[in-house]
Amino acid sequence: MDLIVNFTPTGMVPTRKMTPYVPITVDEIVEEVHEALEIGITIVHLHARDEETEIPTYKAEIYGKIISGIRAYSKDLIVCVSLSGRNFKEFEKRAEPLQLNGDMKPDMGSLTLSSLNFITEASMNSPDMVQALAIEMRSRNILPELEAFDLGMVNYAKYLERKGILQPPHYFNLLLGNIAGAQADLAHTGLMINDLPDNSIWSLAGIGTTQYMMNTIAIVSGGGVRIGLEDNIYFDSNKKVLATNINLLRRITRLAEESERKVMSPSECRKLLNLQAGDGNYGRIYKVNQKTSKIAMTG
Numbered sequence: 001m002d003l004i005v006n007f008t009p010t011g012m013v014p015t016r017k018m019t020p021y022v023p024i025t026v027d028e029i030v031e032e033v034h035e036a037l038e039i040g041i042t043i044v045h046l047h048a049r050d051e052e053t054e055i056p057t058y059k060a061e062i063y064g065k066i067i068s069g070i071r072a073y074s075k076d077l078i079v080c081v082s083l084s085g086r087n088f089k090e091f092e093k094r095a096e097p098l099q100l101n102g103d104m105k106p107d108m109g110s111l112t113l114s115s116l117n118f119i120t121e122a123s124m125n126s127p128d129m130v131q132a133l134a135i136e137m138r139s140r141n142i143l144p145e146l147e148a149f150d151l152g153m154v155n156y157a158k159y160l161e162r163k164g165i166l167q168p169p170h171y172f173n174l175l176l177g178n179i180a181g182a183q184a185d186l187a188h189t190g191l192m193i194n195d196l197p198d199n200s201i202w203s204l205a206g207i208g209t210t211q212y213m214m215n216t217i218a219i220v221s222g223g224g225v226r227i228g229l230e231d232n233i234y235f236d237s238n239k240k241v242l243a244t245n246i247n248l249l250r251r252i253t254r255l256a257e258e259s260e261r262k263v264m265s266p267s268e269c270r271k272l273l274n275l276q277a278g279d280g281n282y283g284r285i286y287k288v289n290q291k292t293s294k295i296a297m298t299g
Contacts, residue, residue, distance in 0.1 A: 002264035003256050004224030006173065006203050007041040009033065009245050010049065011230025012056045012086055019233045021244045025051045026062065030069035032245055033077075039249045040263035043078040044070065045110065045145065047230065048097075058088050063097040064104040071103050076266045076278030080108035080145045083133055085115070085124045094129070095136050105282040107275050108171070109137050111144040113153035113160075117180040130156070134165045141283040143273060146172045149181035151192055158197045167286060168199035169273055173226050177210035184210035189217060201272060209237045215252055219259050227252050 009032045014022040023032040033044050048062040049055065063081055070077060081097040088094050098109055111133055115125045137144050144166065148154050154174075160166040174192050177184035182192060184206050196202060203224030206214030211232035215225040228245050235243035235251075256263065270277060274285045 001222060002268065003219060003261040004043065004201070004203055004264050004269060005041045005249070005252065006043040006045055006080075006224060006226040007033070007036050007245070007249070008045045008047075008205075008226055008228035008230035009036070010047045011228070012047055012082070012084060014229050014233050015054050019229065019242050021242060022229050022233070023245070024049045024054050026065045026069060029066050033070050034073060035246055036249055037074055037077060039246065040253055041077070041249070042224070042264045042266055042269045043080060043108070043145075045080045045082065045226070045228075045230070046106075047082045047084070056082075056084070056087050058093040058096050060096045060100055063106075064100050067100065067104045067106065074266075075280070076270065078107045078266050078269055078273075078275065079282070080110060081106040083109045083111065085112060085129065086118075086121060089124060091129060091132050095133060098136055098140050098142055103280065103282075106142060107270075107282050107284070108143045108145045109133070110147055110173075111137070112147040112149070113156045114149075116149050116178065119179050131160065131165055134160060138165070138167070138286070141286065143171065143275060143284040146170055147175060148172055148192065149175050149178050151182065151188075151195060154192055154195050154197075161197055168197065170197060170200040171273055172196060172200055172202040173205055174202055175205040175207060175226075175231075176214055177207035184214055186217070189214070193223070205231055208232055209234060209239065211248075212237075212251070216255060219252075219256055219261060224264075225252060 009023050023029045048057050050057050083094045112125045116123050176182050182188040203226045204214040204218035205226035218225045235241040276282050
C-alpha cells in the first residue's frame with residue numbers, strides 16, 4: 001500500500017519564540033501546505049491561530065480562510081481540522097470548525113479518545129465530550145481522525161464502535177513518546193497496532209525527537225506517517241538544528257523512496273476512507289451494512 005503522509009504544519013504549541021519556521025498566519029499556513037503538496041502529502045491536519053497573539057483559536061472564520069486558500073489550488077487534498085481539548089473546554093467552541101460548508105467544509109475532525117497529560121498541561125476529553133464530538137461529526141458527514149496516545153484509547157474507539165457512534169473504516173493517528181502515554185518503542189507500537197479495530201488505517205507519530213524514529217518504523221512496516229512542526233521542531237536528535245516543515249517532509253519522502261513506497265494521493269485515500277471525491281464535495285459517505293475486515297497495510 002502507498003504511504004499516507006499526514007502533514008501537521010502548525011499545532012498548538014510552537015511559537016515564533018521557539019522557532020521562526022512555524023507558520024502562524026492564514027497566508028503562511030496556506031503557502032506551507034502548497035509547498036508541501038508539491039513534495040507529496042495525503043492529508044493536512046490544521047490548527048488555526050490568532051495572527052496577532054499566536055494563540056490557538058477555534059474560530060470557524062479563520063479555519064474557513066485557511067481551507068479556502070488550500071482548495072484554491074488543491075480540490076482533493078484531505079483536510080482535517082483540530083477539535084483539541086487543550087485550550088477549549090466547551091463543546092460549542094470545539095465543534096465550531098465542523099459547521100463550515102461548501103468549499104470550506106472539512107473532510108475530517110480530530111478526536112482524541114480520552115483525557116491526557118502533557119508535560120505542562122492537560123488535554124481534557126471527557127467521555128461525554130468525545131461522544132458528543134463524534135456524534136456531531138457523524139451528523140455532518142465528517143470523518144473522525146482518531147487520536148490515540150495509549151492502548152486504552154484504542155479500546156475506547158472499539159467501545160464507541162460497538163455503541164454505533166463510530167463506523168468503519170477508521171483512520172487512526174497513533175501518537176507515541178508523550179510523557180504520560182505509550183512510549184516510542186516497538187513493544188508499545190506493536191500492541192497498539194495489533195489491538196486496532198477491524199477496518200482501520202493507521203499512521204504513526206512520535207512526539208519530539210522520537211518523530212523520525214516512529215515515522216521510519218511506519219514506513220518500513222506498511223503504515224502511514226504523521227509529520228510536521230506540530231510534533232517536533234528539531235531536525236536532529238540532539239536538538240541543535242531547528243527543522244522546517246519542508247525539510248522534514250523531504251527527508252521522509254527520501255526514506256519512502258528508498259523503501260519503495262510512493263506517497264498515496266489524496267484521491268486514493270478518499271476511496272479507502274469512504275470520503276467524497278473532492279472538487280466541491282467534501283466529507284464522508286456513510287455506508288449501511290458495511291463488511292468489516294482489517295485492511296492489510298503491507299506494501
